[in-house]
Amino acid sequence: xxxxxxxxxxxxxxxxxxWNFVEATVRxxxxxxxxxxxxxxxxxxTQLFARGVGEETDIVSKEMYTWEDRGRAASEKGxxxxxxxxxxxxxxxxxxEHKLGDRGLNKLYYIGPQFRRERPQKGRYRxxxxxxxxxxxxxxxxxxxxxxxxxxxxxxATLLDRLGIRNWNLEINSVGNAQERVAFNDALRKALEPVAxxxxxxxxxxxxxxxxxxxxxxxPEDQPIIEKLPRITDYLQEESTRHFADVRALLESAxxxxxxxxxxxxxxxxxxxxxxxxxxxxxGAQNAILGGGRYDGLSEALGGPPAPGxxxxxxxxxxxxxxxxxxxxIVKAPDAYIAPMGAGxxxxxxxxxxxxxxxxxxxxxxxxxxxxxxxxxxASKLGARFILIVGENEVRSGEFALKNLAxxxxxxxxxxxxxxxxxxx
RNA sequence: GUGGGAGUAGCUCAACCGGCAGAGCACCGGACUGUGGCUCCGGAUGUUGCGGGUUCGAUUCCCGUCUCCCACCCCA
Numbered sequence: 001x002x003x004x005x006x007x008x009x010x011x012x013x014x015x016x017x018x019w020n021f022v023e024a025t026v027r028x029x030x031x032x033x034x035x036x037x038x039x040x041x042x043x044x045x046t047q048l049f050a051r052g053v054g055e056e057t058d059i060v061s062k063e064m065y066t067w068e069d070r071g072r073a074a075s076e077k078g079x080x081x082x083x084x085x086x087x088x089x090x091x092x093x094x095x096x097e098h099k100l101g102d103r104g105l106n107k108l109y110y111i112g113p114q115f116r117r118e119r120p121q122k123g124r125y126r127x128x129x130x131x132x133x134x135x136x137x138x139x140x141x142x143x144x145x146x147x148x149x150x151x152x153x154x155x156x157a158t159l160l161d162r163l164g165i166r167n168w169n170l171e172i173n174s175v176g177n178a179q180e181r182v183a184f185n186d187a188l189r190k191a192l193e194p195v196a197x198x199x200x201x202x203x204x205x206x207x208x209x210x211x212x213x214x215x216x217x218x219x220p221e222d223q224p225i226i227e228k229l230p231r232i233t234d235y236l237q238e239e240s241t242r243h244f245a246d247v248r249a250l251l252e253s254a255x256x257x258x259x260x261x262x263x264x265x266x267x268x269x270x271x272x273x274x275x276x277x278x279x280x281x282x283x284g285a286q287n288a289i290l291g292g293g294r295y296d297g298l299s300e301a302l303g304g305p306p307a308p309g310x311x312x313x314x315x316x317x318x319x320x321x322x323x324x325x326x327x328x329x330i331v332k333a334p335d336a337y338i339a340p341m342g343a344g345x346x347x348x349x350x351x352x353x354x355x356x357x358x359x360x361x362x363x364x365x366x367x368x369x370x371x372x373x374x375x376x377x378x379a380s381k382l383g384a385r386f387i388l389i390v391g392e393n394e395v396r397s398g399e400f401a402l403k404n405l406a407x408x409x410x411x412x413x414x415x416x417x418x419x420x421x422x423x424x425x
Numbered sequence: 426g427u428g429g430g431a432g433u434a435g436c437u438c439a440a441c442c443g444g445c446a447g448a449g450c451a452c453c454g455g456a457c458u459g460u461g462g463c464u465c466c467g468g469a470u471g472u473u474g475c476g477g478g479u480u481c482g483a484u485u486c487c488c489g490u491c492u493c494c495c496a497c498c499c500c501a
Contacts, residue, residue, distance in 0.1 A: 001474090006492065058499050062426075086501085114501090119426075122494070123501090130501065202498085213499085268500090277501090291501055315501040341459070376461035391459065405461070 007118070007126025014331045018320050022163060023111055026131055029159045030109045033151065035133050038108040040090035046080040052089030052302055054269025059085050063116040083115035088270075088295070088311055089302070091134050096304030106137035111316070122321070129316035132292075136299070136309030144296060144308035146243050149274045150250035152310055156278060156290065157256045165280065165322055168289065170257065172276040173264035174244040176236050178297060181272075184235040185211060195225050215263035231262045240273055247274055270295040274310065280322045289322065290314035333383035335361040335422050336402075339375035340368040341391040349390040352400075352415070359419035380405060386422060 004010060011019060027037070046066050053060050064085050069078040084090055087110050095101065095108075111131045120126060135152060137143040153170065160168045175181060188211040196207035200219040207214060217226060236244065251258055258276075266275045275293035292312025299307035336356065340349035346368045353365045364382055366375050372389070379387040389401040400418065403410040404425070413421050 001472095003474095003492075063499085116500085118499075119497095120493075121496085128501080132501095205498095210499095266500095288501055313501055318501070339460095372459045373457070373461075375459095378461090380461045387461080389459075393459085401459085403460075408461090410460080 005126075007120040009125060009127075015320070015324070017331045018323055019316070022316060022319055022323070023131075025162055026109075026111065026159065029155065029162055030133060033107070033155050035107040035109045036105065038091055038094060038110055039112065040084075040087065040094050040110065042113065043081050043083050044090055044093065046082040048089050048093055048302070049082055049085060052092065052270060052298060053086065057268060059116060059268070063118055065115050065117055085116045086114055086268075086313060087112065087130060087132055088134060088298070088313070091132075091311075092136065092295075092298050092302055092304070092307075092309070095136055095307065096299060096302060101137050101141070101305065101307055104141075106141050106143060107133070107135050109133035123315065123318040125317060130313045131316050131319075132311055132313040134309055134311035136307050136311070138305065138307060143310075146246035147250055149247045149294065149310055150254055150256075152292075152312065153247075153251060153258070153276060154254040154256050156312065156314075160278065160289075163319070163323065164326070165289075165319070166326060167280065169259070169279045170276065171259050171261040171264050171279070172247070172251075172274065173261050174232065174236060174240060174273050175265060175271055175275045175293070176232060176240050177272050180232075180235050180237060180240060184230065184232050187230045187235065188212070188214070191229050199225060212265040215265060226263075233262055243273055266291065266293055270298040270301065272296045276312070278314075280318075288315070289318050332362060333385065334364045335384070336363055336386040336388050337375070337379035337382060337384040338363060338365045338388045338390060339370065339372060339379070340366060341370075341372055341375070341389060342368060344368070345390050345392060345395055348395045352388070352390060352418070356419055356422065359423065361419065361422055385425075388418070 046064070049064065050060055055061065065083040067081060069081050071078040091108055091110065095105075100106075100108075109132065112129065113127050114130050115127055117126060118124060133152070133155075135143055135148050142148065153172070157168075157170065176184060189207070192207040192211060192214060196204050199207070199214075199222045200217065203214050203217050203219070203222055206217075215226060215229070233241070233244075248258075248260070261277075264275055264277060271293040273294040273296065275291075277291040278289050279287045280289045290312055292310070294308070294310040296308040298309065299305060338349050338353050338356075340346050349365060349368070353363050356363050364379075364384065366378060370378075375389075376387060384405060387403050387405055389403070391401070394400045399412045399414050401410060402413045402418070402421065411421075
């Protein structure tokens, strides 16, 4: 038997209804903040991710689906292509390519699949879905202002509330600009040298490979050491410090609860200044539901004009998982099940079904060969509110037997009044 | 990529020391030929993930492999 490949999966009803609910809510909320949708290709030149996300990140160095495309001529070497591992690089590429800044398109959102070749785990798949938004534009558009950061965070808090996600937690930090990050990294490396040997095995390795990750260590014995390590906030210059302070003040004005987490670091190279993460308790080790931050130098890194920006990516798989644990299914049951009965009654039934559907009702239809008992069983199983019997008697008289399956009440209704009757009750 | 656990009917899971592969739910038919849910009777479930090995005999023991789950690395 051929099965879905490792790390991919089929989304089946009724779960798909939850996905549609999430996406519809996202579109509605984002629209209120004047974001518009962008759809970028699912694969891009490998170089885009190498330069945009960072050569040294795990994503680029070992988690991408990359292949060499066929050259146009037999002698020509094909270009290296990659299934997108995230969507920000693609959006910024499109921003540059179509000069979106000049067209005033500064607020964009996307919903779609991304691909990373990781070991699958709950809430972590090789084809996974992300919802994200980016505010990007020339500095003159205000895209570098603290109010943009606060506005996006407030939008996310509103979205999670609207989705009915309870117990989310927002942590923010500032990781500084490019120069400040380098200075902090050096200081951290130096501070770790004498103490690393007394830390856990993971930290000993991180101390040289990725000092920022040491701050993320959860081993209790290491905490006293980590407390004494330099903090990023000590390495922020006046401008970054003020930016961060402004963001915090604006969040308070907007009524968005948050915690400053000086240890919050982000994995992708392009992040600057504000970094944030929303977490949710019920997701195990994969507790981050969305994360993001500012990326003021990304456009230049990709050969574009200066265009400060801020954005986030939300794991839709995990969002749905969190919702499933707290909400029952939301599929709307059919309003009526139509049961034709007797040779030729299908003809009347299909026309009737069409008319009722056009009136906005959800209608399912049986077949004239079914015994009435089977039709009742099916209607009950589907959870239909009513069963409408289209037998030979009904077709002849133009009046139909309509039974409320919950109350058992049955009435005879003329064809012209069926839609109104079903809508009213 | 690393470590551990698990894969048996559509679903949830049993099967003792290696001896005919089972139950509940769901499904189909009937009791009831124009009235569901409840009840009763009957029925079909299957490459025991896949491939190999040991054995008279393997769901069971061994090896390999695939997938899922948990954790690590990393990250949304």
